[in-house]
Amino acid sequence: xxxxxxxxxxxxxxxxxxxxxxxxxxxxxxxxxxxxxxxxxxxxxxxxxxxxxxxxxxxxxxxxxxxxxxxxxxxxxxxxxxxxxxxxxxxxxxxxxxxxxxxxxxxxxxxxxxxxxxxxxxxxxxxxxxxxxxxxxxxxxxxxxxxxxxxxxxxxxxxxxxxxxxxxxxxxxxxx
Amino acid sequence: xxxxxxxxxxxxxxxxxxxxxxxxxxxxxxxxxxxxxxxxxxxxxxxxxxxxxxxxxxxxxxxxxxxxxxxxxxxxxxxxxxxxxxxxxxxxxxxxxxxxxxxxxxxxxxxxxxxxxxxxxxxxxxxxxxxxxxxxxxxxxxxxxxxxxxxxxxxxxxxxxxxxxxxxxxxxxxxxxxxxxxxxxxxxxxxxxxxxxxxxxxxxxxxxxxxxxxxxxxxxxxxxxxxxxxxxxxxxxxxxxxxxxxxxxxxxxxxxxxxxxxxxxxxxxxxxxxxxxxxxxxxxxxxxxxxxxxxxxxxxxxxxxxxxxxxxxxxxxxxxxxxxxxxxxxxxxxxxxxxxxxxxxxxxxxxxxxxxxxxxxxxxxxxxxxxxxxxxxxxxxxxxxxxxxxxxxxxxxxxxxxxx
Numbered sequence: 001x002x003x004x005x006x007x008x009x010x011x012x013x014x015x016x017x018x019x020x021x022x023x024x025x026x027x028x029x030x031x032x033x034x035x036x037x038x039x040x041x042x043x044x045x046x047x048x049x050x051x052x053x054x055x056x057x058x059x060x061x062x063x064x065x066x067x068x069x070x071x072x073x074x075x076x077x078x079x080x081x082x083x084x085x086x087x088x089x090x091x092x093x094x095x096x097x098x099x100x101x102x103x104x105x106x107x108x109x110x111x112x113x114x115x116x117x118x119x120x121x122x123x124x125x126x127x128x129x130x131x132x133x134x135x136x137x138x139x140x141x142x143x144x145x146x147x148x149x150x151x152x153x154x155x156x157x158x159x160x161x162x163x164x165x166x167x168x169x170x171x172x173x174x175x176x
Numbered sequence: 177x178x179x180x181x182x183x184x185x186x187x188x189x190x191x192x193x194x195x196x197x198x199x200x201x202x203x204x205x206x207x208x209x210x211x212x213x214x215x216x217x218x219x220x221x222x223x224x225x226x227x228x229x230x231x232x233x234x235x236x237x238x239x240x241x242x243x244x245x246x247x248x249x250x251x252x253x254x255x256x257x258x259x260x261x262x263x264x265x266x267x268x269x270x271x272x273x274x275x276x277x278x279x280x281x282x283x284x285x286x287x288x289x290x291x292x293x294x295x296x297x298x299x300x301x302x303x304x305x306x307x308x309x310x311x312x313x314x315x316x317x318x319x320x321x322x323x324x325x326x327x328x329x330x331x332x333x334x335x336x337x338x339x340x341x342x343x344x345x346x347x348x349x350x351x352x353x354x355x356x357x358x359x360x361x362x363x364x365x366x367x368x369x370x371x372x373x374x375x376x377x378x379x380x381x382x383x384x385x386x387x388x389x390x391x392x393x394x395x396x397x398x399x400x401x402x403x404x405x406x407x408x409x410x411x412x413x414x415x416x417x418x419x420x421x422x423x424x425x426x427x428x429x430x431x432x433x434x435x436x437x438x439x440x441x442x443x444x445x446x447x448x449x450x451x452x453x454x455x456x457x458x459x460x461x462x463x464x465x466x467x468x469x470x471x472x473x474x475x476x477x478x479x480x481x482x483x484x485x486x487x488x489x490x491x492x493x494x495x496x497x498x499x500x501x502x503x504x505x506x507x508x509x510x511x512x513x514x515x516x517x518x519x520x521x522x523x524x525x526x527x528x529x530x531x532x533x534x535x536x537x538x539x540x541x542x543x544x545x546x547x548x549x550x551x552x553x554x555x556x557x558x559x560x561x562x563x564x565x566x567x568x569x570x571x572x573x574x575x576x577x578x579x580x
Contacts, residue, residue, distance in 0.1 A: 003247030009236040016237075058204055061237060093204040095237045098196055114337070115193070160179060 007073045015089040016062055019167050020079065023055065023064035023100045025172060027076035029136045033173030034074035036164050040135055043128050044074050053121070053129050054081035059102040067162040076175075088121035088129055104141070104149040108133065177421075181382035188390075188441045189342050190267035190327060194350035194434055199234035202273070202315060205347050211271035211313045215243040217284040217438070218275035222246065222319065224240045227275060231317070232354050235500060243269055248280040249516045252334030260287045261295060269314035275344070275354075277322030277366075285343050287531055288314050289388065298336065307340035315347035318433050320355045321362045321469065327440025341523055344444055348437050355429045360409035361529055367432050368404045370394050370439035372470040376449030377442045378489050381479050387445050388491075390438045395495040397435035401428040403521065406528050450554070451477040454565065460496035464540040475515040476568040479578035484564065493517070515577065536575040547573065 025156035033040040044051070052067030065077040067082055077084060092098040100106040108130055111117045119126045134150045147153045193201045206214060214564055222228055223246045235242055245260060263269070264287065274284030283405025289297055291317050292311035301307045329343040351357040374394035377387045405428040446544075454477065482489055489517040490510035496517045536542035537547070547569040555561035571578045 004245045006243050006267070007209050007232055008241045009232045009238070057237075059207070059238060094234075096234070100197065113226055114195070116197075140429065161501045164414040 012095060015095060018125065019057070019062040019102055021097055023062050024076075026055075026068050027064040027079075027138060027142070028132070028175055029140055029172040031074050031134060032077045032168045032176070033132070033136050033139060035176075036167045036171060037135060037139070037160070040132050043132050044060065044068060045072070045129060046065040047125060048087065050108055051087050052084045053090070053125070054084075054086050055090045055092075055133075057082055057092045058093045059093070061098055064164065067080065086121065088119065088125045089127065090126065091118055091120070092116055094120070101149075104145050107149055107151055109151045136168075139165050140172075177187055178362065181384065182373065183269055183429055184382070184384040184521070186384065186386035186445050188344070188439065188444070189341065190344050190346065191346050192348045192350070192437060194348075194430070196352065198349050198351040199231060199317070200261075202231075202347070202349055203235055203238035206315070208315060209271070209313045209346060210546050213241060213243070213267075214271040214273050214313075214315070215260075215267075215269040215383065215408070217248055217260065217280060217287065218244070218245050218246050218272045218389060219248045219280050225356050227317075227319065227354055227356065227369065227477070230351075231273065231275065243267060243505075248276065248283050252323050254280070254335075256283060257286055257290060258557055261290045264291045271315065272476065273315045274316045274319060274326075274329055276319055277326060280332065281322075281326040282331045283318055283334050284314065284316075286333045286336065289338065289343075302336055302338060304339045307342045309342070311342050313347070314345045315349060315419045316423075317349050317351070317354055318344040318437060320366075320429055320433060322366045322433075324366055324373060324436040324439040326444060327437045328443040330443065331351075338521050341444065344441075347562040350433050350437065352426050352430055352431065355426065360406045361532060364407060364431055364525060364529075364533055365465045365517075367398045367434050368471035370432075370469035371518070372449070372451050372455065372467070372474050374398075374435075374476060375444045375448075375474055375492060376444045376451055377477060377494055379449060379487070380446060382470045384445065387442055391573045392444045392495040394435045394438045394442060395492075397431045397438075399517070399521070401431045401435075403524055403528070404428055405432065406525065408510070449477070450472075450481070450565075450568075451530045452549060453554050455566065458537070458540075458542060458546075461546050461550060461553075462542045464534065464542060465538075468534060469537070469540065469542075471518070472534065472540065473572040475518045475566055476571045476578050479515055479580075480564055480568050483578065483580045489514075496527060512577075537569065537573045538575075544573065 016121035034044050034103060050068055050070065052065060054063055054065045063079045063081050065081050066074065067077050067084060068074055081089065092101065093116050097111060101108065101111055135148045136144050138154060143147060191205060212350060216228060216231060218228060228244055247256060272284050272288050275279045288311045289301060318326055327345060327348055329339060329341045331338045331343055374391035377391040451470050451474040454473045455466045457468035459466025469554055478489065490507055493505060493510040493514040522535045526535045541576060549567035551562050551569055555565045566579060
């Protein structure tokens with residue numbers, strides 16, 4: 001029996017904490033970008049009424065839920081995907097995969113190519129969500145970091161890079 | 177050039193995850209197979225090197241309990257099978273993770289046969305296609321080195337022998353963290369065994385395009401990485417140069433482990449070749465590693481078969497040298513060039529290893545007297561086969577090509 005033991009691997013409290021903060025901020029930034037940025041606004045307008053999506057890590061990792069309310073306003077809805085009827089659920093296979101994504105060592109496209117991300121819901125809606133998240137990451141991150149996180153860094157006008165970026169960040173902080 | 181055969185079959189039920197953070201895919205992949213409590217079967221060395229800890233880390237946040245048995249030894253042990261059978265059932269495990277190589281993976285597969293049915297299956301399901309039902313989930317996590325049969329559907333466990341597609345692992349997870357620092361020469365038998373399985377996959381009557389796809393990749397990986405890997409690690413270098421080479425070294429090893437896994441898939445879809453059988457028989461009658469013996473007799477086996485059956489195996493050269501060199505070599509010279517490449521590989525390994533890796537059976541310390549016994553053991557009562565085996569072994573003894 002000396003050759004046998006049972007182990008229960010512990011959690012990753014610091015990683016979980018970091019991801020919770022990141023997802024909280026990104027969720028609020030999506031809400032802010034939907035009000036500030038025309039492209040994000042159009043993407044959301046094209047999505048169905050009361051559209052809700054979640055980004056989460058399996059099996060019970062950190063999550064964020066974002067959706068449109070009955071008036072069409074985009075809101076960060078918290079971190080409990082189970083509380084809402086979801087149209088699209090983007091799930092990373094493990095918390096480590098989500099950590100790779102949010103430490104900008106791997107882009108969403110690379111995570112998909114490496115079979116770390118799976119989607120439940122309609123593909124066109126999921127693609128729209130990925131496009132929105134890419135725009136939000138450009139707003140939140142400095143260019144060298146954002147280039148790692150997204151497939152192609154966009155060529156934007158100066159106003160979008162400066163005024164809109166500042167407003168998205170400010171709105172994300174104050175939650176409006 | 178290969179033409180489409182009238183009929184061919186190919187089966188590879190294994191899901192392979194290779195590369196950065198591949199281990200972290202395991203909990204999700206096991207979940208997809210309804211496996212919630214895996215038992216890791218490994219050896220003491222893997223525990224000491226921290227490999228089990230790496231797996232435990234990959235399972236953090238999964239909420240699973242893992243069983244770890246690290247008493248696997250280098251030889252077949254029925255007591256270990258009995259012990260693991262009871263552990264598996266009594267503690268409610270529902271999947272096996274085999275961490276290691278050769279004998280460890282064989283032990284895991286044998287235990288899986290017993291726990292997936294009844295213990296009597298071990299005796300009842302022996303031989304080729306003796307298993308008639310799928311087994312419980314089995315994942316293999318290869319480490320550097322091995323027999324290249326880990327991912328095949330074959331187990332030789334003491335006197336027991338099984339060959340079935342149900343023995344192929346459901347998951348193979350190749351992670352750079354598991355490819356621990358090894359003596360580079362330990363990788364050579366694995367790579368040579370992989371090369372043998374891949375090259376011999378071409379030597380079937382009508383060919384099989386899917387098998388050849390895997391075989392091509394295997395041959396390509398071995399020729400692209402084996403010599404570089406041995407060269408880099410054998411060379412005496414300053415620490416800064418070693419540091420800068422660290423990453424490429426890992427890449428090379430990862431490629432060779434991938435090659436070994438692909439060779440397993442090839443082996444599962446082809447009958448056991450003559451070089452593989454001769455190599456095993458030589459290994460049983462001498463101190464030489466069976467994998468190296470396979471590689472030494474491989475060119476002779478291929479030449480003898482091409483001469484006797486008139487097959488065109490010139491396409492073997494392409495994965496060894498790349499498309500440009502292949503195109504630059506006249507068609508009539510390609511097969512001979514391919515065999516020369518295999519012999520050249522052994523000659524280089526002989527030099528780099530300071531004669532630790534033999535070029536010929538004579539270098540390997542096999543006596544001429546043993547050759548007849550090996551030929552007889554492999555060919556059985558068939559006089560034509562026995563003659564062919566003797567010819568091959570005589571030529572491999574001195575490293576001489578088998579002339580048409």
